[in-house]
Amino acid sequence: MNSLAVKAYDLRQDVLDIIVSGGGGHIGGDMSSMEIMLTLYSRMNVSPDRADDPNRDRFVLSKGHCVETLYAVLADKGFLDIEEVKARFSRFGSEYIGHPHNTLPGIEMNSGSLGHGLSVCVGMALAGKMDRKRYRVYTLMGDGELAEGSVWEGAMAAGHYRLDNLCAVVDRNHLQISGTTEQVMSPGDLHARFAAFDWHVIDVADGHDIDRLNAAFDEAERTRGQPTVIIANTVKGKGSALMENKAGWHHHLPDAAECEIIRKDLKERKEALMRE
Amino acid sequence: MNKVPNRAVMCEVLKEAAAAGDRDVVVLCSDSRGSASLSSFADAYPEQFVEVGIAEQNLVGIAAGLASCGKKAFAVSPASFISTRSYEQCKVDCAYSGTNVKLIGISGGVSYGALGMSHHSAQDIAAMSAIPGMRVYLPSDRHQTRKLFEALLRDTQTAYVRLGRNPVEDVYEEGRVPFVMDRATVLGEGSDVLLVACGEMVKPIQEAAGLLNDRGISTGALDMYCVKPLDKEGLLKAAAGKKLIVTAEEHAPFGGLGSMVAQVIAAHDPRRVINLALPDAPVITGTSREVFAFYGLTGEGIAETVRKALS
Numbered sequence: 001m002n003s004l005a006v007k008a009y010d011l012r013q014d015v016l017d018i019i020v021s022g023g024g025g026h027i028g029g030d031m032s033s034m035e036i037m038l039t040l041y042s043r044m045n046v047s048p049d050r051a052d053d054p055n056r057d058r059f060v061l062s063k064g065h066c067v068e069t070l071y072a073v074l075a076d077k078g079f080l081d082i083e084e085v086k087a088r089f090s091r092f093g094s095e096y097i098g099h100p101h102n103t104l105p106g107i108e109m110n111s112g113s114l115g116h117g118l119s120v121c122v123g124m125a126l127a128g129k130m131d132r133k134r135y136r137v138y139t140l141m142g143d144g145e146l147a148e149g150s151v152w153e154g155a156m157a158a159g160h161y162r163l164d165n166l167c168a169v170v171d172r173n174h175l176q177i178s179g180t181t182e183q184v185m186s187p188g189d190l191h192a193r194f195a196a197f198d199w200h201v202i203d204v205a206d207g208h209d210i211d212r213l214n215a216a217f218d219e220a221e222r223t224r225g226q227p228t229v230i231i232a233n234t235v236k237g238k239g240s241a242l243m244e245n246k247a248g249w250h251h252h253l254p255d256a257a258e259c260e261i262i263r264k265d266l267k268e269r270k271e272a273l274m275r276e
Numbered sequence: 277m278n279k280v281p282n283r284a285v286m287c288e289v290l291k292e293a294a295a296a297g298d299r300d301v302v303v304l305c306s307d308s309r310g311s312a313s314l315s316s317f318a319d320a321y322p323e324q325f326v327e328v329g330i331a332e333q334n335l336v337g338i339a340a341g342l343a344s345c346g347k348k349a350f351a352v353s354p355a356s357f358i359s360t361r362s363y364e365q366c367k368v369d370c371a372y373s374g375t376n377v378k379l380i381g382i383s384g385g386v387s388y389g390a391l392g393m394s395h396h397s398a399q400d401i402a403a404m405s406a407i408p409g410m411r412v413y414l415p416s417d418r419h420q421t422r423k424l425f426e427a428l429l430r431d432t433q434t435a436y437v438r439l440g441r442n443p444v445e446d447v448y449e450e451g452r453v454p455f456v457m458d459r460a461t462v463l464g465e466g467s468d469v470l471l472v473a474c475g476e477m478v479k480p481i482q483e484a485a486g487l488l489n490d491r492g493i494s495t496g497a498l499d500m501y502c503v504k505p506l507d508k509e510g511l512l513k514a515a516a517g518k519k520l521i522v523t524a525e526e527h528a529p530f531g532g533l534g535s536m537v538a539q540v541i542a543a544h545d546p547r548r549v550i551n552l553a554l555p556d557a558p559v560i561t562g563t564s565r566e567v568f569a570f571y572g573l574t575g576e577g578i579a580e581t582v583r584k585a586l587s
Contacts, residue, residue, distance in 0.1 A: 054346065102373055108344060110373040113364055119334045120369055123341020123349075126326060130302070131345075150365075153334035160329075 002210040004042055007076070008034045009270035012239045014072040014082055016262060019253065022090030025098065026065040028249040032173040032207070032234040033066050033140060037073045039213040040138055040169075048078045051105050057135050058124045060109050062117020063142035063171065064099040065251075070107070071096065079106030115148025117141060118168060122157045125166040125227075136221070140169045144176030147185040152197070158227040159198030166227040167220040168199075172207065173236035177250045190231050200226040207232025240265035278446050282421040282439045283382050284313040289425040290350060294321045301429070302342050304328060306335045306353045311441075312382045314352060336362040336379065340369035343376040348429065355381025355397035355438050356388075359404055370434040371409035378428050379404075379436045384414075385476060385526035386559050386567050387441035393558040397438065401474075402531025404436040405504045411435040411458075412504040414475030417447040420501060423455035431457075440476050442564060447478050447499065460507040462514060464489075466496035469582055470518045472511065474500050474533050477524040480568070483575025488582055495582070506536050512544055520585055521549045524578055526568075529553040550585060552578060 012034055019025035044057040061070050071089070075082035088094040095103055099112030109120055117139040125137045145151065158166055170190065178184050187193070194201045200223045202216045213232065220228035236250070237243030240262040243252070254262060293301045294317070304326045309315045318325040326342070328335045332353050339351035351358065358381050359366070370377040381400055388395035404412045413428075413435060415421040421439065428435060447463070448454075454461050463478070464485050471481035478499045488495040498514050500507060515521055521541060523534040534551030541549050552573060560570050568574055572581060 058345075109340070109375075110368060113368055115333075116337055116365065116369055119337025119365070120341040120344070122334070123338035123343070124345050125341075126338065127342045127345035127347055130299075130323060130347075150333040150337065153328075153331040154337065157328055157331070157334055157338065 004038055004210045005035070006270055006273050008038050009239065009266050009273065011038065011069070011072040011076060012266050013263065014075070014086070015068045016254070016259065017086045018068045018071060018089045020259060021086045024090065024251065024253050025068045026251045027254070028175065028236040028243065028251070029063060029066040029142060029171065029173065030069040031238045031243070032236045033063070033171045034069050034238070035208045035210055035213060036140060036169055036171060036232055037069055039210050039217065041073050041077050043214070043217055044138070045135065046077070046106065048105060051079070055133055055135050058108050058121070058137045060117040060121050060139045061100050061111055062139045063114065063145055064111030067098060067100050070100060074106045077106065080104065114142070114145040115150040118151055118154030118158070121166055121168070122154050122161070122163060125158070125163040126161060128165050129163070135165070137166045138169065140171060142176070143170055143172045143174065143181050143187055144184065146170065146187050146190070155194065155197040155199065162225045163227045164224050167217070168227065168229045170229060170231045171234055172231050173234045175236040175245065175247045175250070177247065179247050194229045198226060200228040202228060202230045204230055204232045207234035208238055239269060278418060279443050280418050281313065281441065281443045282415060282418055283441070285418045285421045286380065286425055286439065287313045287317050289422055289429070291317050291320060293429050294324055299324065300346060300348050302326060302347045302349050304335055304339050304349060304351045306330055306332050306357070308353050308382065311354065312352045312380070332357045332362040333365050336365035336377065337369050339377045340365065340373060340375040344373070348376055350378045350380055352380040352382060354395065355384035355400050356395050359397055359400035359436065363403060366404065366410065366436070367407050371407045374409070375434060376432045377434045379434065381436065381438045383441040384438035385440060386554070386564050389563045389567065390561050396559055398526070398528040398554050398559065400436070400438055401503055401525070401527050401533060405531065405536070409434065410504070413437045413501055414503060415439070415501050416475060416478035416499050417444055419446065419448040419450060419453040420455060420499070423453055424501065427457045438475060440564070444476055445479050447482055458502045458505050458507060460502065460510040461499040463497040463499055464495070466494040467517065468493050468519050469495040470515050470521045471495060471497045471524065471578065472500050472521065472533065472537055473524040474503050476526050476564070477573060480573060480575045480578055481524055484578035484582070487575060487579040493582065493586065500533060503533050503536065506540065508540050511537060511540055515541060515545060515547070518547065520582065521547065522552060522578065522582055523549065524552040524573055526573070527553055529556055550581060552581060
C-alpha cells in the first residue's frame with residue numbers, strides 16, 4: 001500500500017483537530033481533497049528551506065475554504081508546525097485563518113472568494129513561459145466553484161496560450177452547500193466543457209487513489225501544447241460514513257459524540273489500508 | 277493646446293523602461309490596447325504584452341499571477357470596468373495578496389461622454405480607496421503623468437491610476453514639474469481660500485485661483501494627485517488659516533476626494549469645506565467639456581461657487 005494513502009488518514013485526524021480547536025471549518029471538502037493535495041505536494045518542487053526559489057512549482061488553492069487540509073499538508077512538508085496550527089486556528093489575532101493567506105510560509109496567494117485561482121495560475125504560467133523557467137503551476141478548484149464565470153475566463157486564456165505548464169484539478173465531489181451540484185447548478189459534461197476550451201482532460205475515477213492521481217499528474221507533465229485538467233471524482237466527507245456524501249457536512253462542526261465516531265472510522269480505515 | 281493624452285505618455289514611459297532592458301515590465305490589456313494608446317508597446321514588445329480579450333476579471337487575476345512571479349504588471353482597461361467588474365480581483369488578488377499590479381483605468385470619469393453611465397467611472401475613487409493596501413492616483417497633466425509612471429515603475433506595491441481619454445491642458449511646464457511621490461503639489465499660495473482637486477479638475481482649480489486672485493480673493497490651489505495615501509500634512513498646511521476650502525473632482529459626491537479632504541479637515545482643523553463633484557445621478561449626456569460646464573466644474577464655475585460662499 002502506498003504510504004501516502006495511510007498518511008492521508010493521519011492528516012484527516014489533524015484536520016479534525018484543527019476544525020474542532022478553531023470551532024469551525026469546511027470539513028466535507030477538506031476530506032474530499034486530502035489525497036489530491038497530499039499527492040500534489042509529494043511531487044511538487046517545493047521545500048521550506050527554499051520557499052522563495054524562483055524555480056519552485058506553484059500551487060494556488062482556489063477552493064480556499066479547504067485550507068484546513070492545506071495546513072495539514074503544509075505542516076507535513078515542514079512549512080508549518082501542526083501543533084501551532086491546531087492551537088491557534090481561528091483564534092483572536094491568529095494568522096491561521098479560514099482561508100489561505102500568503103504571509104504564511106508555503107502559501108503563494110490569498111484566496112477565499114471562489115473563481116480566482118485559475119486566472120492567477122494563468123498569470124504564473126505565463127510568467128514561467130516568458131522567463132523560460134521549468135516550474136509547473138497547479139490549482140485546485142471545487143466543482144461548485146465552476147459556476148463562477150471567471151473560471152471560464154481563465155480556462156479560455158489557458159487554452160488560448162497553450163499553457164502546458166499549468167494543471168488544474170477539480171475536486172469533483174458532486175456536493176455543495178445547498179445540495180448536489182446537479183440540483184444547484186449543473187456543471188454538465190465537465191470533460192466535454194474543458195475539452196471545448198482546448199484543454200487536455202483526464203478523468204480520475206477515484207480521486208482518493210494516490211496511484212491513479214500520480215498517473216494523472218504524470219500524464220499532465222507529458223502533455224505538450226495544452227493545459228491539463230484532472231477531474232478527480234471524490235467523496236465529500238471521505239473517511240467516515242457519518243459525513244460521506246452529505247451536503248450538510250460542507251461545514252458542519254462535529255460535536256463530541258460525532259468526533260468520536262469520525263476518529264474511530266478514520267482509525268479503522270487507516271488500519272484496513274495498512275493490512276492491504 | 278496640448279494634443280498628447282496622458283494615456284499616450286503612459287505608453288511612452290513603459291516603452292522606455294522596456295527599451296532600457298527591463299524585461300519584467302508586462303502590459304496586459306482587455307481588447308483595449310488601442311483605447312489605451314498601447315498598440316505601439318504591443319508591437320514593439322510582444323513578449324512583454326498579454327492580451328486577455330474582453331475579460332476584466334481575468335485581466336486582473338492574470339496580472340496578479342504574473343506579479344507574484346516577479347513581473348511588474350500593468351493591467352490596463354477602461355476605468356469603469358477595471359474598478360467595478362474586476363473589483364474583487366483588485367481587492368483579493370492585488371491588494372490583499374500583496375502583488376505588484378498597477379491597475380490602470382483609462383477613459384476615466386466621464387471621458388466616454390455620450391456612452392452613458394455604464395461607461396462612466398464616477399465611483400472608482402471611493403471603491404478603490406476603500407481597499408486596504410490600495411493606493412489611488414489621478415495625475416493632472418501629461419508632465420505629472422510621466423513623473424508618476426516613472427515612480428510607479430520603481431515601487432513594488434499595487435496601485436490604481438485613473439487616466440482620462442482626451443488630451444488635457446498642461447498644468448505644469450515641461451522641465452519644471454515639481455513632483456514628490458505621495459505629496460500634493462502646491463500650485464499657488466493664498467490666504468483666504470484653498471482649492472483642492474485631482475485629475476482633470478486640477479486645471480479648472482488652477483484657472484479658478486487665477487480668476488479669484490485677480491478679483492482680490494487670495495486663493496491657493498493644491499494638486500492632490502495622490503488621493504490615497506492622501507497627503508494629510510500637505511493639506512493641513514495649505515488649509516491653515518483659510519476661510520473656505522473647496523474641492524473639485526470628476527466623481528460621485530460620496531467617498532471621493534471631497535469626502536476625504538472633509539474628513540481630515542473636520543478631524544484636525546475644522547473649517548468650512550464645499551465639495552464640488554458630479555451628481556448622485558446618471559450624468560447628463562455630453563462631452564467632458566460640456567458635462568463639466570453643466571455642473572459648474574470649470575474655472576469660472578468654481579470661482580463663482582467661491583464668490584457666492586464668501587458673500
